[in-house]
Ligand SMILES: Nc1ncnc2c1ncn2[C@@H]1O[C@H](COP(=O)(O)OP(=O)(O)OP(=O)(O)O)[C@@H](O)[C@H]1O
């Protein structure tokens with residue numbers, strides 16, 4: 001494990017669950033990500049913030065294997081996972097939420113959880129043919145776990161509803177529940193509270209804190225700085241594809257570069273968008 005804050009002779013204060021260096025990605029010659037480098041400390045909640053178009057989603061796409069980078073390196077613990085395919089990264093315990101896709105919208109809420117990208121014994125033809133008992137047992141266990149998670153995420157009574165018929169807030173809860181179904185060690189959330197009412201923002205914040213308490217490392221993209229301040233331990237500021245600063249929210253407030261590039265804009269606007 002690589003360690004930040006390590007000094008000779010004393011144990012490391014934090015261990016990085018995930019680390020990237022020099023990430024770049026250009027679309028039609030325009031750099032969306034341009035040298036991003038940061039650490040995600042294990043067991044903590046890290047916020048990835050920055051103006052619209054800063055490259056936050058592109059970074060999450062690269063870290064989770066949904067998109068390849070042009071250059072740079074990504075490490076999950078001690079393992080280099082640069083440009084690994086998403087399924088292989090997911091098997092190492094790194095999951096991310098996606099906005100509900102059109103296909104998944106047609107499935108029921110319960111089916112969505114059962115289709116989560118967990119490693120399933122039934123996916124292997126060898127298991128289906130020669131170990132049907134194992135496949136049946138795992139299917140039963142998956143169904144039990146899915147129903148438990150739907151209880152936790154207040155979706156149980158909607159289990160047979162088509163996902164596209166859920167409210168915006170319920171869709172956000174379903175996105176998180178789908179990722180949790182796969183028992184992640186590290187979870188990347190892209191704006192888990194976007195477009196959600198203030199009461200549900202608090203509820204989703206509590207769910208994220210619960211995930212941290214259960215040992216999951218979280219990194220979330222979020223524009224709502226109030227909730228970032230409340231639940232996040234560590235903040236990474238991205239601007240024009242580069243890491244502008246990292247630290248606690250109070251450290252960032254006293255960083256003039258960050259205030260002029262991002263926080264000032266938000267503060268002057270009177271509220272986080
Ligand atoms: N698939 C793509 N093809 C072309 N350009 C893209 C693609 N994805 C992102 N971009 C561009 O890359 C830049 C960074 O986009 P990205 O979505 O990563 O920003 P973001 O920080 O997540 O913004 P927001 O806060 O608005 O979600 C933007 O200029 C965007 O238009």
Ligand SMILES: [Mg+2]
Pocket residue numbers: 056057058
């Ligand atoms: Mg984005």
